Amino acid sequence: MNGEKLRDFKEKHSWKFWMNDREAILGIVVLLLIIGTINVFSSSFVLSETYYDTPYFFLSRHGINVFVGCVCFFVGALVDYHRWRSWIVGIFAIVVIMLIAVLVVGVEVNGAKRWLQLGITVQPAEFAKMLAIFIEAAYISSRVSIGGKCQMLHAQLGVLLLLFILIEREPDGATAALVLGVPMCMLLMSNMARQMKLTLIGMIVLAGGVICILQPYRLNRVLTMLNPWQDATDSGYQIVQSLQAIGSGGFWGMGLGQGISKYHYLPEAHTDFAFAILCQENGFLGAFAVILLFGAFTYYGARIAATAKDAYGQILAAGIVCLIVGQAVANMLMVGGWFPVVGVPLPFISYGGSSLAVSLGAVGILFNIGHKSAPPKTLVTSAPPKNVDVFGRPRLKRIK
Template sequence: YIMWLSSYLARHARDVTDFVRGLLPPVMVMGLLFGLIMLQPDLGTSLTLAGTGVLMLFAAGARLTHLAGLGVLGAAGVFVLARIDEERWSRITTFLNPWADPTDSGYQIIQALLAFGSGGLFGVGLGESRQKYFYLPERHTDMIYAVLGEELGFIGAALVLLLFFAFAWRGYRIAIQAPDRFSSLMAAGVTSLITLQAALNIAVVTASIPSTGIPLPFLSYGGTSLVITLSGVGILLGVSRFCRN
């Protein structure tokens, strides 16, 4: 989707401010992919895809009023999708008060917060996490950041967060300095995809947003995720070779 959208927006640069001729086709494709992923169902990946698309449209010069309208419609759609599904709605109510059901729906996020609390400032030591021994569910995928926070403490967790900020800054800088529109949008799309995944994962683990299953790029277990992420980094490096500065 990132490659196609970059090509489309590069070829229709003059139409990007026109909703019907410029934005409607990519939004329709985005909606189709969103729906297919939701059939799994996987709301987290669907939101990542939609967010990446919107950021690419912004980078291409789409009008803020159009994007704001899409944002309002998207937020309403997500609310409806969450409200009609009992499991998704329970995640929202659990987010508001995980201690209301500490042995079932709130168990995972409470254990994640206990991991951060146990880590303190400097952590319990690399590889010395206690929460990963059958206390914290999905500790090797969705909740890997909590284990990292326990083992390396606030200092280590903050350092990882700063590294993702540095990745986003460098990625968008490459997009700004890219030699052509297609390369610029590709760099912006790849950077947005990886950064949004990291932001969603860390927000979920720190109980900042309702729970949704998203891996942490570069750190979560999963060969496919790592291959795709590193392929995106390869694209960024390829674009950076031809940057103007």
């Protein structure tokens, strides 16, 4: 048996946990959604019972959010990812109008205007994240297609700065940083000259320092992160409570629903600090499982990006992976006291409608990129062969 036949034999008879990268991404996200739904209920039923006289208030809303998110996933999975490039101008106009409307007639919570009441509560800044990825992917792919080098300063940067300023005015510094930061990461992964990449990194660090100086409350958050116990009853309260929740979980955890920090000790226990409750109730094992799932998402997402059939698909997929995994890393570092307290949710785990819709829609687009680049033996078509399912696996014959 020669080498080629041996490889074919091994591939045919070897067992695979995932048949292809798209199936892996879908399975990982479904597992995260299940974990997130359980955690949303466990972390919110006390607050829900206190203010809404039912333990299921946030769970029922989360169910609606999951349904809307699944619709967004299917839209992203079924629409050819190249079409989003042709719709950028229209999407940009809608998002900018919504961001301006937020500043004028937005719903104000804790001194910030971030939401629009349109029958349902919508957070337009979340949609700006995906728009920023579309814009940067279009620029980078256009430069690559003509054999040119990407530049640090380009016309699209002005558009991204406009989005950044509008979101920062709400204020929502964390989302504004993502809208500008994820495209910069995409630029660092492009064919831009090495010296220019180093300059860009230096400018990002410098900009962060300037913002902290101009806005002292951001500098205070950094200082609080370094020593939260110095003011454990005020500025460091949330971090201290988060660390206590994580530490009290130990290796095995207190058990589902048994955590005590959600009893009005830890603010935002079902949103930004949902991971702390997950650690308290499921311990190190639960936390490690979530980290492992995001690690697997990174791996399979990177594989889809690497095998995309064109530069636009490659950089768009890379941007989506950076957005979702970047938020996950930032949230877990924040909850663990290694990052300043910012309003970054943990994708698929934290409660939040707009965030979940955008995340699942982005995964749908990633799925579509993988679908377009799939090899013939696993290619998903609108009319799959009768002997295989939608993932390219052989169908079992029915016994008559």
